[in-house]
Amino acid sequence: MITIANYVGGKFLAPAAGHYLDDIEPATGRPYALVPGSDAVDLEAAVAAARGAFPGWARQTVEERSRLLLRIAEGIEREAEALARAESIDTGKPIGLARQVDIPRAAANFRFFAHAVTQFASESHGMGTAAINYTLRDPLGVVACLSPWNLPLYLLSWKIAPALAAGNTVIAKPSELAPMTAYWLGRICIEAGLPPGVLNIVHGSGPSVGQALVAHPAIKAISFTGGTKTGAAIASVAAPQFKKLSLELGGKNPTIVFADCDREQALDGALRAAFANQGELCLCGSRIFVERSIYEPFKRDLVARAEALRLGDPLSEDTEQGALITEAHLDKVLSYVQLAREEGGRILTGGVRVTVPGRCEAGYFLKPAILEGLTHDCRTNREEIFGPVACLLPFDDEDEALAEANGTEFGLAASVWTRDLQRGHRIAQRLDSGVVWVNTWLLRDLRTPFGGMKHSGVGREGGFEALRFFTEVKNVCIKL
Ligand code: NAD
Numbered sequence: 001m002i003t004i005a006n007y008v009g010g011k012f013l014a015p016a017a018g019h020y021l022d023d024i025e026p027a028t029g030r031p032y033a034l035v036p037g038s039d040a041v042d043l044e045a046a047v048a049a050a051r052g053a054f055p056g057w058a059r060q061t062v063e064e065r066s067r068l069l070l071r072i073a074e075g076i077e078r079e080a081e082a083l084a085r086a087e088s089i090d091t092g093k094p095i096g097l098a099r100q101v102d103i104p105r106a107a108a109n110f111r112f113f114a115h116a117v118t119q120f121a122s123e124s125h126g127m128g129t130a131a132i133n134y135t136l137r138d139p140l141g142v143v144a145c146l147s148p149w150n151l152p153l154y155l156l157s158w159k160i161a162p163a164l165a166a167g168n169t170v171i172a173k174p175s176e177l178a179p180m181t182a183y184w185l186g187r188i189c190i191e192a193g194l195p196p197g198v199l200n201i202v203h204g205s206g207p208s209v210g211q212a213l214v215a216h217p218a219i220k221a222i223s224f225t226g227g228t229k230t231g232a233a234i235a236s237v238a239a240p241q242f243k244k245l246s247l248e249l250g251g252k253n254p255t256i257v258f259a260d261c262d263r264e265q266a267l268d269g270a271l272r273a274a275f276a277n278q279g280e281l282c283l284c285g286s287r288i289f290v291e292r293s294i295y296e297p298f299k300r301d302l303v304a305r306a307e308a309l310r311l312g313d314p315l316s317e318d319t320e321q322g323a324l325i326t327e328a329h330l331d332k333v334l335s336y337v338q339l340a341r342e343e344g345g346r347i348l349t350g351g352v353r354v355t356v357p358g359r360c361e362a363g364y365f366l367k368p369a370i371l372e373g374l375t376h377d378c379r380t381n382r383e384e385i386f387g388p389v390a391c392l393l394p395f396d397d398e399d400e401a402l403a404e405a406n407g408t409e410f411g412l413a414a415s416v417w418t419r420d421l422q423r424g425h426r427i428a429q430r431l432d433s434g435v436v437w438v439n440t441w442l443l444r445d446l447r448t449p450f451g452g453m454k455h456s457g458v459g460r461e462g463g464f465e466a467l468r469f470f471t472e473v474k475n476v477c478i479k480l
Contacts (some may be wrong), residue, residue: 001031001032001033001034002023002032002033002034002180003020003033003034004023004033004034004035004036004179004180004183004203005036005183005186006036006038006042006046006200006201006202006203007183007185007186007189007199007200007201008042008045008046008049008197008200008201008202009045009046009048009049009052009053009196009197009200010049010190010194010195010196010197011196012186013042013045014036015036015037015038015039015042015203015204016039016041016042016045017037017039017041019036019037019038019039020034020035020036020037021034021035021036021037021176021204021205022034022035023035023090023176023177023178023179023180024326025089025090025092026091026092026314026322026323026324026325026326026363026364027089027092027313027314027315027322027323027356027359027360027363027364028359028360028362028363029327029362029363029364030362032089033179033180035176035179035203035204036202036203036204037176037203037204037205037208037209038202038203038204038208038209039204039208039209039212040209040212042202042204042209043171043202043209043212043213043216046171046200046202047142047171047216047218047219049196049197049200050142050169050170050171050197050198050200050218051141051142051169051218052197053169053195053196053197053198054139054141054142054168054169056195057139057164057167057168057169057195057198058138058139058167058168060167062117062118063118065114065117065164065165065167066114066115066117066118066165067114068164068192068193068194069110069111069113069114069161069164069165070110070111070114071192071193072110072185072188072189072192072194073107073108073110073111073114074107074192075188075189075191075192076103076106076107076110076153076157076185076188077104077107079184079188080099080103080104080107081099082184083098083103083106083153083181083184084098084099084102084103085098085315086180086181086184087102087103087152087153087178087180087181088314088315088322089180089314089315090152090178090179090180090181091149091150091152091177091178091322091325092278092314092322092323092324092325092363092364093277093278093280093314093322094314094316094319094320094321094322095314095315095316095317095319096317096318096319096320097276097277097322101154102151102152102153102154103153103154105154105157106153106154106156106157106181108446109154109157109158109161109446110157110161112161112446113161113162113164113165113466113467114161114165116162116165116447116463116464116467117162117165117166117467120137120166120464120467122134122135122136122137123135129480130479130480131477131478131479131480132477132478132480133475133476133477133478134475134476134478135473135474135475135476136473136474136475136476137166137467137468137471137472137473137474138167138471138472138474139166139167139168139470139471139472140166140168140220140221140244140470140471140472141168141169141218141220142168142169142170142171142218142219142220143163143168143169143170143171143219143220143221143222143223143470144170144171144172144173144213144214144216144219144221144222144223144224145159145160145163145170145171145172145173145223146172146173146206146210146213146214146222146223146224146225146226146234147159147172147173147174147175147225147226148175148225148226148227149175149177149178149325150178150277150280150281150282150325150386151277151281152174152175152178152179152180152181152182153181153182153185155225156172156174156182156185157185158461159172159223159225159461159466160172160199162461162466162467162469162470163223163470164198164199165467165470166467166470166471167471168220168221168470169197169198169199169200170198170199170200171200171201171202171213171219172199172200172201172202173201173202173203173204173206173209173210173213174201174203175226176203176204176205176206177325177326178325179203182201182203183201183203185201186199186201206226206230211233211237214234214237214238214243215237215238215241217241219243220243220244221243221244221245221246221469221470222234222238222243222244222245222246223246223461223469223470224245224246224247224248225248225249225282226248226249227249227250227384228249228250228384228410228455228456231247231249231457231458234247235247235458244469245458245459246451246457246458246459246460246461246469247457247458247459248282248450248451248452248456248457248461249282249412249452249455249456249457250282250384250386250410250412250455250456251282251283251284251384251410251412251413251452251456252286252287252381252382252383252384252408252410253273253283253284253285253286253287253410253412253413253414253415253433254285254287254288254289254404254405254414254415254431254433255269255270255273255274255285255287255288255289255414255415255417255441256289256395256401256405256414256415256416256417256427257270257288257289257290257291257294257298257417258291258416258417258418258420258423259291259293259294260418260419260420261417261418261419261439262417262419262439263294263298263301265417265439266298266417267298267301267302267305268305269415269417269439269440269441270285270288270302270390270415270417271302271305271306271309272441272442273285273415273441273442274286274288274306274368274370274388274390275306275309275321275368275388275390276442278321278322278323278324278366278368278387278388279368279385279386279387279388279389279390280324280325280386280387281442282412282413282456283412283413283435283441283442284386285390285413285414285415285441286384286385286389286390286391287376287381287390287391287393287405287408288302288390288391288392288393289393289394289395289401289404289405290392290393290394290395291394291395291396291401292394292395292396295392295394298392299348299370299372299392302370302392303348303349303370306349306350306368306370307349307350309321309368311354311356311365311367311368312356312360313356313358313359313360321365321368321388322365323360323363323364323365324364324365324366324387325364326364327364329364329386329387330353330364330366330387332385332387333366333385333386333387333388333389334351334353334366336380336383336385336387336389337351337352337369337371337389339379339380340371340374340380340389340391343374343375343378343379343380344373344374344378345371345372345373345374345378345380345391346371346372346373347369347370347371348370348371348372348392349367349368349369349370350366350367350368350369350370350388350389351366351367351369351371351389352366352367353365353366353367354366354367366387366388367388368388368389368390369388369389369390370390370391370392371389371390371391371392372391372392372393374391374393376393376404376407377407381393381408382407382408382409384410398423398426398427401427402427402430402431405431406430406431406432409454409455410452410454410455410456411432411433411434411452411453411454411455411456412433412434412435412451412452412453412456412457413433413434413435413436413437413452414431414433414435414436414437415436415437415438415440415441416428416431416436416437416438416439417438417439418438418439421438424438424439425438432453432454433452433453434449434450434451434452434453434456434457434460435450435451435452446462446463447462447463447464448462448463449461449462449463449465450462450465
């Protein structure tokens with residue numbers, strides 16, 4: 001049993017009250033680590049450390065901050081294989097995915113913001129011979145970064161890196177369901193020489209330490225990724241205190257396939273978008289709209305591909321579908337499959353719990369499900385399921401596809417599959433979606449703005465957007 005500790009003031013600390021939560025390996029259903037169930041006392045220690053470290057860190061030159069972030073990136077790269085294994089054990093995701101996506105991206109986040117901050121310039125606005133304005137951007141102080149369990153180190157580092165690069169000190173609260181790689185990050189930061197208190201990682205449940213963190217008056221900004229309901233709860237606490245808030249929330253994303261698409265590419269894209277990471281990605285395309293003239297053959301081929309996905313022990317090299325994060329989450333996903341039946345849907349494949357023999361026989365595995373026969377506005381097609389469940393919906397023309405694709409309260413991401421680029425541009429313009437991919441999915445450039453519309457969030461992360469979020473602007477106007 002591994003005992004995880006908080007990382008506060010440059011040291012590993014046990015929770016003051018000695019309270020721990022079980023960290024369960026989803027593939028086996030067994031606890032394998034203990035996570036601190038931190039409380040307000042632990043949080044106060046982190047706040048004191050972060051406050052104490054702020055003036056020194058904010059005064060560091062940009063070059064020095066950049067150098068330290070690069071050392072953290074190198075530390076992650078050095079330990080990439082062990083981190084990928086830890087991420088796979090903690091979340092149930094296939095080790096191949098953790099190796100190819102999660103861990104390289106965590107290193108890339110630190111590397112990217114280490115460089116980006118050296119290019120982050122202030123603005124100047126001349127007023128002819130009358131005056132000149134210039135804009136200062138200063139770090140905010142102590143900021144909070146809260147992340148979910150589905151991409152643990154990837155998303156935590158996506159927040160921590162720009163916050164630190166901009167000169168803030170950070171209190172991070174990883175998900176209590178997948179805290180292991182955040183724990184390791186503490187050690188990597190110590191080895192990289194990050195000054196004590198600049199980054200503090202406090203573990204524990206959302207309602208206890210998460211809520212106390214976002215409510216704490218010392219916290220100047222909150223960068224949160226997680227569920228829409230949690231986002232609303234955080235906003236209700238943060239808004240009356242006028243804290244800066246960036247919310248990256250849920251999705252119910254459309255994949256729109258036109259008859260003129262490159263069929264192989266679209267099938268691959270729709271499959272990956274539906275089932276990557278067991279469908280546990282905010283960007284997953286769980287509503288697949290297919291032009292009626294190709295609906296039947298597309299359906300047949302997609303179902304065949306879903307059935308061919310290799311489900312099994314996440315630590316096996318050839319596994320493509322791992323375990324869902326918890327038994328409660330598996331039950332929630334299964335309850336949506338039942339709801340789909342009650343709403344008149346047909347289950348074309350999957351949607352049942354699977355037993356993986358051997359060490360994983362008590363794990364939380366679900367056979368990827370494809371449904372059809374549901375209306376676009378039923379609950380199954382409006383609510384976020386966050387699991388390997390996708391619904392096929394035929395459409396006759398562009399307007400119908402757009403109206404239905406836009407017909408949910410979410411607006412995070414969409415993919416459009418067509419050889420007609422005019423149409424690609426047209427649809428992209430009209431989609432209510434923070435991110436639109438045409439003939440691809442999940443292709444990311446870290447300079448681009450990332451985030452959602454409607455109930456998928458407020459604000460954008462990525463590139464200079466993140467550095468703007470983590471700084472306070474002051475305009476100085478000088479009369480000439
Ligand atoms: P969650 O909202 O339950 O938890 C996210 C984090 O918030 C965790 O660290 C949790 O402990 C903490 N938390 C929970 N309640 C809190 C409270 N009252 N106050 C403060 N903190 C609290 O989400 P989850 O189940 O971990 O993640 C799944 C959700 O995240 C899905 O809805 C998914 O779409 C979303 N997500 C969004 C993005 C994006 O970029 N938009 C990316 C990944 C995941």
